[in-house]
Amino acid sequence: MSETAFYTKDLSVFYGEKQAIKKISMDFAAREVIALIGPSGCGKSTFLRSLNRMNDLIAGVRIEGEIWIGGRNINHPGTDVVRLRQNIGMVWQRANPFHKSIYENIVFGPRYHGIRDKRKLDEIVERCLRKTALWDEVKDRLNGSALALSGGQQQRLCIARSLAVQPSILLMDEPASALDPVSTAKIEELIAELKKEYCIVIVTHNMYQAARVSDRTGFFLMGDLVEYDNTQKIFTNPSNRSTDDYISGRFG
Amino acid sequence: MKAKTADRIAIAVIVAIACLIMAVLAALLGYLLFRGVSHISLHFLTSEPETIKTGGGIGPPLFNSIFLLVLTMIITVPLGLGAGIYMSEYARANRVTDFIRLVIEVLSSFPSIVVGLFGLLVFVQFFHLKYSLISGALALTVFNLPLMVRITEQAIRGVPREQKEAGLALGLSHWKTIRSVMLPMGFPNIMTGTILAAGRVFGEAAALLFTAGMSSPRLNFSDWNPTHLSSPLNPFRPAETLAVHIWKINSEGLAPDAPEIAAGASAVLIIIVLLFNFGARWLGRAIYRKFTATK
Ligand SMILES: Nc1ncnc2c1ncn2[C@@H]1O[C@H](COP(=O)(O)OP(=O)(O)OP(=O)(O)O)[C@@H](O)[C@H]1O
Numbered sequence: 001m002s003e004t005a006f007y008t009k010d011l012s013v014f015y016g017e018k019q020a021i022k023k024i025s026m027d028f029a030a031r032e033v034i035a036l037i038g039p040s041g042c043g044k045s046t047f048l049r050s051l052n053r054m055n056d057l058i059a060g061v062r063i064e065g066e067i068w069i070g071g072r073n074i075n076h077p078g079t080d081v082v083r084l085r086q087n088i089g090m091v092w093q094r095a096n097p098f099h100k101s102i103y104e105n106i107v108f109g110p111r112y113h114g115i116r117d118k119r120k121l122d123e124i125v126e127r128c129l130r131k132t133a134l135w136d137e138v139k140d141r142l143n144g145s146a147l148a149l150s151g152g153q154q155q156r157l158c159i160a161r162s163l164a165v166q167p168s169i170l171l172m173d174e175p176a177s178a179l180d181p182v183s184t185a186k187i188e189e190l191i192a193e194l195k196k197e198y199c200i201v202i203v204t205h206n207m208y209q210a211a212r213v214s215d216r217t218g219f220f221l222m223g224d225l226v227e228y229d230n231t232q233k234i235f236t237n238p239s240n241r242s243t244d245d246y247i248s249g250r251f252g
Numbered sequence: 253m254k255a256k257t258a259d260r261i262a263i264a265v266i267v268a269i270a271c272l273i274m275a276v277l278a279a280l281l282g283y284l285l286f287r288g289v290s291h292i293s294l295h296f297l298t299s300e301p302e303t304i305k306t307g308g309g310i311g312p313p314l315f316n317s318i319f320l321l322v323l324t325m326i327i328t329v330p331l332g333l334g335a336g337i338y339m340s341e342y343a344r345a346n347r348v349t350d351f352i353r354l355v356i357e358v359l360s361s362f363p364s365i366v367v368g369l370f371g372l373l374v375f376v377q378f379f380h381l382k383y384s385l386i387s388g389a390l391a392l393t394v395f396n397l398p399l400m401v402r403i404t405e406q407a408i409r410g411v412p413r414e415q416k417e418a419g420l421a422l423g424l425s426h427w428k429t430i431r432s433v434m435l436p437m438g439f440p441n442i443m444t445g446t447i448l449a450a451g452r453v454f455g456e457a458a459a460l461l462f463t464a465g466m467s468s469p470r471l472n473f474s475d476w477n478p479t480h481l482s483s484p485l486n487p488f489r490p491a492e493t494l495a496v497h498i499w500k501i502n503s504e505g506l507a508p509d510a511p512e513i514a515a516g517a518s519a520v521l522i523i524i525v526l527l528f529n530f531g532a533r534w535l536g537r538a539i540y541r542k543f544t545a546t547k
């Protein structure tokens with residue numbers, strides 16, 4: 001594997017008294033796709049959302065342990081979360097474009113971070129839309145509403161939007177679970193393409209998807225990271241019994 | 253089969269109630285407009301009221317109402333927006349905020365005459381603002397602010413969580429996310445709510461009797477210097493609004509045509525409030541469309 005992009009150490013998250021994830025230690029390499037799988041409620045989203053401190057928004061949440069990115073533990077009260085989040089893109093299960101035009105959706109982030117030059121912004125829009133294979137489909141209606149796009153297009157627009165602020169890590173929480181097979185295939189192609197530049201952590205309920213797109217897979221069960229290994233190994237020869245049960249569909 | 257019948261009956265009852273309400277409303281509006289509209293003319297809208305002669309108009313009260321509304325909104329809107337945003341986004345859920353919320357609830361259900369008496373004690377007497385537009389505007393703020401806070405708070409809370417998170421995930425500050433993502437999305441609701449609140453202010457009389465006063469000085473509509481006593485723009489002069497004027501001529505009007513004047517003034521009041529309502533909806537939607545680039 002190439003150099004480590006970031007890692008967690010003994011990361012625990014509590015909702016009130018309830019511990020949702022238990023002392024998770026995981027490392028993620030640059031230019032790698034990591035799939036997180038596991039039955040519903042096992043803590044995948046919780047884990048993913050702590051990586052960019054999005055769980056801070058939830059009242060009564062407590063986070064323990066360390067998250068090391070670029071030589072710094074970001075799970076620290078003094079961390080500049082706003083800066084941090086710029087480095088970590090996020091994609092949700094339901095596409096959530098801003099209620100603005102396609103163009104505005106993409107330039108929104110970069111403009112806030114100081115890019116005002118119209119030519120530069122135009123460039124960013126084209127680059128991000130090309131990367132997400134959306135350019136040819138929308139180049140004639142950049143000023144049209146993002147909400148007029150199909151679900152799959154909206155999801156790719158959301159990915160394009162997150163790329164526009166030049167993150168190095170992308171977090172995706174079931175990005176294709178609300179999409180039809182064709183759009184899903186497009187998202188998977190996209191992930192394979194984006195892998196050349198980004199570290200991508202993806203939560204999925206689709207075993208085939210995990211097997212297709214990821215290099216390594218982590219299996220979560222009731223807040224524990226049961227097994228974390230090369231995807232191929234996990235799907236052909238898991239060392240843990242419950243992993244085997246889960247991927248062969250015997251429970252969950 | 254049974255569920256279906258019950259369903260039909262329920263729908264029939266609801267439709268019947270809705271129709272009844274509509275009918276009452278239409279009848280009320282129709283009656284007031286029918287009695288009043290024929291009396292409305294440019295002369296009626298612009299001339300001075302008369303105390304004992306016929307032919308009085310409603311020019312100054314109408315102007316006072318509009319000016320008072322503007323003054324009130326200038327005070328209410330920024331405060332209400334700020335407090336609403338604070339309550340929905342920054343305030344922690346604890347006893348203090350629960351208490352504030354309770355106070356807001358209570359305040360917004362206060363009878364307006366009580367607010368008027370409060371205004372008399374506090375603004376008119378204690379702060380020596382006398383019977384004046386500013387006293388009136390402050391009293392109206394007391395009973396409009398809670399509404400405004402609630403409107404804003406609900407509009408902001410109504411924004412889907414993913415929208416807020418999308419903003420934050422791009423590395424936007426909390427405040428920027430509120431301003432550029434959440435406020436625009438809540439805007440139509442805030443706009444509609446604000447204008448409905450404005451309509452309430454426009455029709456208010458009881459809270460103004462002891463604050464803005466029941467008479468106006470003779471106004472000189474060519475003097476727009478707000479520091480002159482006879483200037484219409486002076487916020488420290490007493491002012492009788494349209495609603496108060498209607499109340500006054502109805503209860504103690506001496507002019508022979510007082511009933512007609514009251515009817516005409518009521519029609520004007522209703523037409524303006526209706527305009528507010530429809531204008532609110534239309535404007536809210538138009539601005540939302542502009543913000544969101546939807547056709
Ligand atoms: N905001 C919250 N407040 C309290 N408990 C929560 C909250 N969010 C999640 N939980 C709990 O934490 C546990 C893990 O939830 P999480 O959403 O991380 O699961 P998940 O693996 O993503 O599930 P799914 O596959 O259904 O998305 C669950 O038991 C859930 O009930």
Ligand SMILES: [Mg+2]
Binds near residue numbers: 044045046173
């Ligand atoms: Mg989840």
